[in-house]
Amino acid sequence: MPKMRNPNSPHSRFKGLIELPWDHGLPVPELPAFREWTEADRNQWRQWWESPQASMWDDSFIPTVAVMLTYFGNILVGTATSTHQMEYRHLAGTLGLTAESMKRLGWTFQGDTR
Template sequence: MPKMRNPNSPHSRYKGLEVLPTDHGLPVPELPAARQWTQAEHEQWRQWWESPQAARWDESYVPTVAAMLTYFGKILDGTSNATHQMEFRHLATSLGLTADGMKRLGWAFEGDE
């Protein structure tokens, strides 16, 4: 008979999820001054940094989120190509902003655990 799985093992794929707070209360960092940002990009920046996932980001994530915002702007204004769209999806997943990213990082929203 096979050995029973131990969900508490540090190597278990069944280990507990990290619950993200709905309101983390952290400040929204300033957008990098690399270029002029549109109003839609400013709003999206704020939304991402106020998301529960941002509770696990620090200042070192600013360039990554800004790069994703650049791709987001290209998607919105219709100038994106397949590479921009692919990079946007990849960054969104790696930052935990997609369902797949949340699952890979072992995160859950309050009330979903």
């Protein structure tokens, strides 16, 4: 059986991590009114803003998440260009929505530092 990790060890990769709460209780901001949004867009918006990562965002992230939502919709319907896809990946990383970016930002999910 492998030895249990000690997050208090001086060599631990978990030392100094920011634990993101599963339920941060912050309100979901309104979608910007610069275009018509589908119900699927609204559901995805809500999902991102209710995610643990959103506890690290403030209102200045609203336009960034809206742009990412636009790229996401284009990807799903097959109209995205390679630039849209590249920008979507970049924004998802910037917002901490990928495992790699969470590691880079020093974020972990609450209770995940075992």
